[in-house]
Amino acid sequence: MSLNQQSFVVISGGTGCNSLINAFLPPRASSTSFILPISDDGGSSSELQRVLGGPAIGDIRSRLVRLIPDSPQGSPLAAIRRFMEYRLGVGSAAALKKEWQAILEGKHWLWKGIPNDRKECIRAFLIHFQAVVLKKAQRGFNWKRASIGNVFLTGASMYLGSLPSAIFLFASICNIPHETSRVIPVINTSSTATIAAELLNGEIIVGQSEISHPPPATSSVNTPSSNVPISIQPLTSSSSIRPSPSASTLLPPPPSPGHGSYYPSRAQTPSLFEGPILGDEEPPHSDYQGSDDDDYEQEEGEDDIPARRSVVSSRKLNGNVLFDKDDESIPPLRARIRRIFYLNAYGSETFPRANPLFLDALENATCLVYSPGSLYTSIVPCLALRQVGTAIRTSSNLKYKILLLNSKNDRETPGYDAIDFVTAVRDALLEHGSEAIGDDGLPYGLGQISDFITHLVYLQQGEIPVDVSTLSSLGITCVPAEADGGPSSSQFNSEGVERAFDEIFSGKWNI
Numbered sequence: 327m328s329l330n331q332q333s334f335v336v337i338s339g340g341t342g343c344n345s346l347i348n349a350f351l352p353p354r355a356s357s358t359s360f361i362l363p364i365s366d367d368g369g370s371s372s373e374l375q376r377v378l379g380g381p382a383i384g385d386i387r388s389r390l391v392r393l394i395p396d397s398p399q400g401s402p403l404a405a406i407r408r409f410m411e412y413r414l415g416v417g418s419a420a421a422l423k424k425e426w427q428a429i430l431e432g433k434h435w436l437w438k439g440i441p442n443d444r445k446e447c448i449r450a451f452l453i454h455f456q457a458v459v460l461k462k463a464q465r466g467f468n469w470k471r472a473s474i475g476n477v478f479l480t481g482a483s484m485y486l487g488s489l490p491s492a493i494f495l496f497a498s499i500c501n502i503p504h505e506t507s508r509v510i511p512v513i514n515t516s517s518t519a520t521i522a523a524e525l526l527n528g529e530i531i532v533g534q535s536e537i538s539h540p541p542p543a544t545s546s547v548n549t550p551s552s553n554v555p556i557s558i559q560p561l562t563s564s565s566s567i568r569p570s571p572s573a574s575t576l577l578p579p580p581p582s583p584g585h586g587s588y589y590p591s592r593a594q595t596p597s598l599f600e601g602p603i604l605g606d607e608e609p610p611h612s613d614y615q616g617s618d619d620d621d622y623e624q625e626e627g628e629d630d631i632p633a634r635r636s637v638v639s640s641r642k643l644n645g646n647v648l649f650d651k652d653d654e655s656i657p658p659l660r661a662r663i664r665r666i667f668y669l670n671a672y673g674s675e676t677f678p679r680a681n682p683l684f685l686d687a688l689e690n691a692t693c694l695v696y697s698p699g700s701l702y703t704s705i706v707p708c709l710a711l712r713q714v715g716t717a718i719r720t721s722s723n724l725k726y727k728i729l730l731l732n733s734k735n736d737r738e739t740p741g742y743d744a745i746d747f748v749t750a751v752r753d754a755l756l757e758h759g760s761e762a763i764g765d766d767g768l769p770y771g772l773g774q775i776s777d778f779i780t781h782l783v784y785l786q787q788g789e790i791p792v793d794v795s796t797l798s799s800l801g802i803t804c805v806p807a808e809a810d811g812g813p814s815s816s817q818f819n820s821e822g823v824e825r826a827f828d829e830i831f832s833g834k835w836n837i
Contacts, residue, residue, distance in 0.1 A: 335684075409436050
């Protein structure tokens with residue numbers, strides 16, 4: 327079977343898979359569903375959630391922009407891509423509001439080259455977003471580093487009452503082919519989704535940013551700054567598997583005396599357009615400076631890339647949670663992560679349903695790929711959902727279940743080897759939903775890692791130890807890959823991934 331006969335499901339975060347996109351597009355693949363988490367509370371997503379609530383859409387926007395077909399410079403599609411990936415600058419509030427107003431009125435240079443029909447379609451949802459923000463004026467929306475693509479997706483989802491519909495609109499405007507590339511939020515909700523990590527020492531860290539790249543003031547574990555306690559349902563000592571709760575038991579009992587109460591680092595704001603809480607779901611930079619008389623025709627080349635990078639590396643700026651995942655000054659966690667779980671707006675652990683489109687994709691695809699990226703804040707939030715483990719284990723079509731192993735560890739995975747990674751994936755899938763019980767009605771065996779991962783692709787230049795013998799004994803085939811770019815390169819790219827996939831699909835590594 328060749329690569330172009332495969333239909334993929336790719337589980338990833340917003341950036342970890344972007345450099346590999348071409349490996350999952352035609353003619354190399356028949357179709358691909360990209361599954362994205364909605365729990366990122368950093369960057370401009372944090373400000374959107376603070377003021378408006380709702381799911382984080384930054385990762386979704388990043389993937390959609392990357393999927394826009396390549397087009398010549400100066401073409402309408404290139405202009406739309408430039409528009410959707412544009413961010414406001416870090417100037418004064420007055421200057422930022424002035425630039426935003428120019429965009430809203432259609433006078434900004436960003437609109438150059440965008441056909442009028444698409445321009446007015448996009449502008450309509452920006453205007454709707456502005457109207458909603460004005461209703462929340464007392465919260466003081468911070469425009470610094472605001473992503474225009476995020477604003478468009480938020481405005482469209484609020485107007486349409488559906489994030490999937492907003493994604494469909496974005497893809498239609500940007501000529502992303504629906505039949506071959508789908509971007510699917512892992513949970514179909516218009517509520518804020520917050521993740522938390524329980525460490526082996528019993529500590530609870532709330533929020534993706536706090537887990538993965540906290541600001542200096544809260545660099546080890548979140549400090550109490552809210553009056554909303556977290557209620558968690560601890561695992562029993564006899565089993566690491568929690569049965570799937572019924573709708574009437576979504577809100578767990580108070581924490582046991584051994585856990586106590588913990589507090590989220592930032593209050594969560596319920597969405598404007600949905601009452602139910604999470605868990606109740608159904609099956610280029612410019613500090614704009616212009617005169618009042620100009621037509622806002624700044625040159626595209628005025629983008630200050632070094633300035634942008636210096637801003638992104640800042641830890642926190644005027645309420646927006648900014649970060650640099652490669653910042654080596656971030657201290658490690660005080661203990662390893664035991665599990666990732668979701669919280670609702672009231673600080674109680676909840677057990678969201680996976681998006682039905684995600685489950686359908688798992689049923690119909692032939693190859694599942696766990697992308698490189700942050701293990702506990704990008705990959706596991708897509709797995710720690712009801713029914714996902716069962717769907718992966720029982721799919722009659724999923725022949726290949728491939729983990730692309732990170733080349734090095736980060737704050738979330740200190741000292742991890744390849745076995746730790748596959749075990750974390752297995753545990754996340756077994757801990758949630760009815761997959762805890764096998765077809766015979768007995769607890770499902772914890773040792774069946776190969777039901778969830780059949781192949782592990784690792785970089786020969788990578789820093790994470792790979793015990794090929796032990797993994798093979800668990801039923802996992804290890805496939806070495808060499809990164810393009812020479813011996814000093816330590817990152818996957820599309821070409822290297824394609825070669826590894828071709829070897830897997832051709833049966834080269836069959837035992």
